[in-house]
Amino acid sequence: MTVPDSLAVWLRVRRETAWHQAPALQPVPPASDGFRAWCEGPVRRRDPVRAKRLLAAHTLARADAARRAPLDFRLLSGWQREVLGVTEAPFRSNDAYAKAGRERYALTxxxxxxxxxxxxxATDAELPLAARAARAYLDVAFFHPFSDGNARAALLTLVHVLAREDIVLPEVGPLQTARYADDPAGAADLATLIDVLNRRR
Structure with missing residues (x-):
């Protein structure tokens, strides 16, 4: 039996989610950079090489945000080469699967x-920043552009979108829970969670 196309489901959910109702984020000087702290703490304890690569990719993503580089696949691919320690990170060439095969992301x-x-x-100023960051994170998760490391790519994308507007979350651990393509409430809740984390100073 063919698994339904979760990417097509996500694109429908994406259109129907009430993104305009997301909270407005207030820039607050961060006490710490939550992504770096996550890499230097639990990620490094589990896999020092993985942590080093993630930190290198994070440095690129923040530098790209500082120069306000347009968010596109070329940018993501550059970060992903650091994440995976490879010379090329092309767009996937086949359907992708996640969650033990329960979600399929078709390639058309x-x-x-x-x-x-x-x-x-992701730079649409008519939407609250929390909504744009959440939506970009989920776009990467459900388009699943790479053969490996898409969860890390999604988190780096979120960091980049926020950093373009001087938002640095003091923690990122709570963001890393399973997200489902057919869950509009979960998509909206991710934007709310970003706001909650931004207030934790």
Whole structure:
């Protein structure tokens, strides 16, 4: 039996989610950089090489945010080369699967074009920043552009979108729970969680 296309489901959910109702984030000088603390703490204890690569990718993502580079696949691929320690990180060439095969992300002639369009919307000033960061995170998760490391790519994308507007979350651990393509309430809740974390100073 063919697993339904969860990417198509996500694109429908993405259109229907009430992103405009997300909270507005207030820039607050961070007490710490939660991504760096996560890498230097639990990630390093588990796998020092993984931590080193993530920190290198994080440095790139923050530098790209500082120069206000447009969010596109080329940018993500550069971060992903650091994450995976490889020379190339191309867009996947087949359908992708996650959650033990329960979600399938189809590859069609439109997939890369649709992904590019979604990434461009991360700078849509008509939406609250928390909504844009949450939506970009989920876009990467459900487009699943890489053959490996998509959860890390999604988190780096969220960090980048926030950093473009001088938001640095003091912790990122709570963001790392399973997200489902068919869950509009969960998508909206992610934006709310970003706001909650931003207030934890």
């Amino acid at each position: 002639p439109r997939t890369q074009t649709d992904f590019a369009t979604c990434l461009r919307e």
